[in-house]
Every structure is written in structure tokens, then in C-alpha cells.
Amino acid sequence: MPGHHLQFGHWTTLSGRLSLFQTSAGSVSATTEGWALYAERLMDELGYLDDPAARLGYLDSQMMRIIRVIVDIGMHLGLPVPEEAGLGPGLRWTAETGRAFFGAHTTRESAFLDSEIVRYLGVPGQAISYKLGERAWLAGRAAARARNPRFELKAWHMAALSVGTLGLDDLEPELAAL
Template sequence: GETRFPVYDLVSTWYHEGVPGHHLQLAQWAHVADQLSRYQTTVGMVSANAEGWALYAERLMDELGFLANAEQRLGYLDAQMMRATRVVIDIGMHLQLRIPDDSPFRPGEQWTPELAQEFFGMHSGRPADFVESELVRYLGMPGQAIGYKLGERAWLTGREAARKAHGDEFDPKQWHMAALSQGSLGLDDLVSELSAL
């Protein structure tokens, strides 16, 4: 029943799902599959690695100036806020934690799906039906939201270590292609490999 489709919140999603996100990532894994184990290219898909790359790709496109106007940048920042919010919700609901007493939101109450929906709605520009579907997703896949952000952190840590190691000789384009050619690795191995590139 929708008749309007604003793109402000889609641009960073395109970078996440397309290029340089998952489309480029999975295509590169297929391209170098003969140099990697089956684990690294298919059966061993480490979600935190793959989704971490896609979040990193969104950030990279912002760093490179491809979020060309304020509307696109706000969409990207809204997506970042959504992901931070869902980490709080995922941890709170699955560990059945109480909201801290000094919180401006429902201090002292225990996280429930209803409180999570209210909190998410307050901290996201997303419509209510989207928020509800996201909560169902989090309840069915504990830790997924956290894995995205830990994976992004691993990619950023590896890049920074490589940049420090190479100094002025660091070539971002060469590093990114070598990084994408690693296939799917666990996060500790990923940081180690990325740092050594």
C-alpha cells in the first residue's frame, strides 16, 4: 500500500548489499576460490566477518565522500543509530538485563520485547512495522546484531594496523583487494591477516 519510496535510507544499504559490500565480497571469494579452502569460500561463512565487511563498506563509502548530500549522510547515520540500538536491545533481551537505574528510558525495568519496541521506535527513523519485524529477527537470532558490529571493528582494526605498519606506503586499493581475497575467517584470524597485508 505504500506509494512513496524515499531513498535517503537506501543509499548506505546499496553500499552494504552491493558494491563495495556483499556483492563485491562474495564475487571476490568466488574469483579466488581455487586459492582458498572450501571453508573460507562457502561452508565456513562467518557471519561477523561477512556482515562486518558490509558495515565497513558503508563506512568506507562515507569516508570516501560517496554520500553526496546531507540526506544520504543522514540516512547512513540513521542506519548506524539503528545498529547501535539493536545491540543494546539484543544484549538486554537475551541476557534478561535490567535497564540501568540512571537511564532516561525506563530505569530499573527488565528488557522485554515491548520495551525493546518502544526503545527502538524512539531511536530510529524506521516505521513501526519495520521495527516489529526487526525485533522478531533479533529474538530468533541472538547475537547477530552484536556480530555485525564486532566484525566491523575487526575490519577497522586490521586496516589501522596495516596502515601503521606501512606508513606512507599504505595503498588502500591494494589492501582492500588483498583483504577481500582472504575469504571468510574468524575474527581473531581476520584481524591478524588484515594487519599483515
């Protein structure tokens, strides 16, 4: 799968042309993790997840990421837990309710769930930035494809990875211009 190893390896080969910010020190989740989620979706789009077990694993990971976003937003904003969540009436998102929700909707082990809650308490907005980054990669690709009748996916990927890490405000327009 063309995830981080391709991304970081390509940045290493371009290290003489890109700044330290563009290749490592300024790593922005929207670019790095957005690319990783985009790459997973790309493998599905290209038909590499046709095996039922592989497809189920992909969908399970997607579900986990949705839960991460819900829990991250809910905990940091102290929002009420919707009754449909099945955790009980009148609750607010806390580490405890987030952990219970995560456990009820994934197949992950207990230690993993605990680490996820600690992770998102320590890095607010990280889960959201991953998904917003994925959306920026998808929208940038769609715009580039619409703009260029001779669009080639492989060439676009290499050009997109060649810009290094970008902030979320710049990511989609930069990818669209390629």
C-alpha cells in the same frame, strides 16, 4: 558501494583457490557483515556521503545498528532497562521493551521493528558480531597502514577480501599482516 556484491563476487572468482568454508559454508558475521559496515564507513571516509540526504541516511542506519546492539545484549542477558531509556522504572529488557525502545528511537515502520526483534531473539549476538567485525576491519587496516609505508588502500582491500571468511579471533591479525 563496495559491500556484499564486491565481497561475494570476489569470493566467487577465488572459489577454486579458497575452500568452501572460506567462501560460503563457514560464513562468519564478523567477516561478512563487518565488511559491509566497514564499506559503508569507507564511503563516508572517501567523501561519497557529502550530500545531506545521503549522510542523514548513513547516520540513521548507524543509529539503528546501535539500537540493535543495545536490544540484543539487553534481551539475551535480561538486563535492567536504564531509566534514561524513557520506558519506565524497574523494567528489564524483553521483546516488548526492546520493541518499544526501537520504535522510540528510529523512523522504521512497525513491521520492520517486529521483524528486527524476532531476528535478534533468534540469532543471539548477531548485532554485536557485525559491529565487532567492523571494528576488526578498521583496526586491521590501521595496523597494516602503520606497518607498511607504501600502503595502498585498494590493494589492501583486494588482499583482505582474498582471504575469505575468518573467525573474529583471526580477522584483525590477518588483516593487519597484509
